[in-house]
Amino acid sequence: MKYLIFLLFAGPLSAQVTRVSLAEPSTETGLFYIARSTNANVVMYEANLGPDRQLDPEKPVNVYWIRYAEQGQKERLSSVQWHLAYGYKHRQPQPEAFDVYLNAFKKRPVRVVMRDGRPMAYTQINGHVAHLRKVFVQVDPDSGLMPRVQYMELFGTDTSTDKMVSERIVAR
Numbered sequence: 001m002k003y004l005i006f007l008l009f010a011g012p013l014s015a016q017v018t019r020v021s022l023a024e025p026s027t028e029t030g031l032f033y034i035a036r037s038t039n040a041n042v043v044m045y046e047a048n049l050g051p052d053r054q055l056d057p058e059k060p061v062n063v064y065w066i067r068y069a070e071q072g073q074k075e076r077l078s079s080v081q082w083h084l085a086y087g088y089k090h091r092q093p094q095p096e097a098f099d100v101y102l103n104a105f106k107k108r109p110v111r112v113v114m115r116d117g118r119p120m121a122y123t124q125i126n127g128h129v130a131h132l133r134k135v136f137v138q139v140d141p142d143s144g145l146m147p148r149v150q151y152m153e154l155f156g157t158d159t160s161t162d163k164m165v166s167e168r169i170v171a172r
Contacts, residue, residue, distance in 0.1 A: 024133070024134070025042055025044050025066050027044070027046055029046045029047040029048075029049055029119055030044065030045075030046050030047075030119075031045045031046060031047055031061065031110075031112060031119055031120070031121040031132070032045050032110075032121050032132045032133055032134060032135065032156075033045060033066075033134055033135070034086065034134075034135045034136075034137060035134065035135070035136050035137070036136070036137045036139065037136075037137065037138045037139050037141075038139050038147070039069045040068035040069045041065055041066065041067050041068055041069050041070075042065070042066050042068065043063060043064070043065060043066075043077070043086045044063070044064055044065070044066050044074075045061050045062075045063055045121070046061065046062045046063075046064075047060065047061060047062075047112065047114075047119030048060055048061055048062045049119070053114075053117065054096070054114065055096070055098060055112065055113075055114060055119065057092060057098075060090055060098040060100070060112055061088060061090070061098075061100055061112060063077060063082070063086055063087065063088070064076055064077065065077065082103070083103060084103060084104070085103060085104040086102070086103070086104065087102075087103045088100045088101055088102050088103060089101050089103070089106075090112075096113060096114060097111055097112070097113045098111070098112045098113075099111055099112075100112055100121075105152075108123055108124060109123065110122065110123045110132060111123065122159065123154070123156070125154045125155075125156045125158075125165045125166065125167045126154075126165050126166065126167035128158045128159075128160075128165050129158070129159045129160070130154075130156035130157055130158050130159060130165050131156050131157045131159060132154065132155075132156045133155050133156050133157065134154075134155040134156075135152060135153070135154055135155070136152065136153045136155070137149055137151075137152045138150045138151050138152070138153075148171070149171045150170070150171060151168050151169060151170045151171060152168075152169050152171075153166055153167065153168050153169070154166060154167045154169070
């Protein structure tokens with residue numbers, strides 16, 4: 001799955017692979033984030049709201065790094081990172097809903113909407129419609145300069161039961 005390879009090739013590489021425990025990044029407009037096994041940095045997906053507190057139809061989601069491995073600063077994605085991995089395309093199927101297709105994983109759209117004045121991201125997780133919170137990408141620690149993704153995991157909350165759900169998608 002070349003899209004999974006790009007998820008990590010597009011980001012900074014680290015020789016040591018560890019799973020770092022961090023507080024979940026949280027902002028008033030945060031939707032979800034991608035964490036990787038290579039280091040503590042995460043890619044944050046945040047709703048882009050206009051002055052009317054509605055999603056911007058031209059660019060409904062802002063995407064950026066949070067560099068926890070450094071000083072926790074925010075940083076823009078490079079053009080390569082945007083186009084090959086963490087960026088997205090979107091369409092607007094309804095007036096206040098956007099289907100976001102991540103460049104590295106176009107098969108599973110994320111629906112971004114406003115609910116009770118808060119931005120929310122929904123997708124299918126293990127057969128359930130779920131509020132997406134986190135994506136974790138595990139890299140093969142022996143893959144060297146061309147990182148190979150072993151699997152990615154989606155985490156969220158089932159919208160009908162309010163129970164946590166997860167799904168592991170293994171790279172082929």
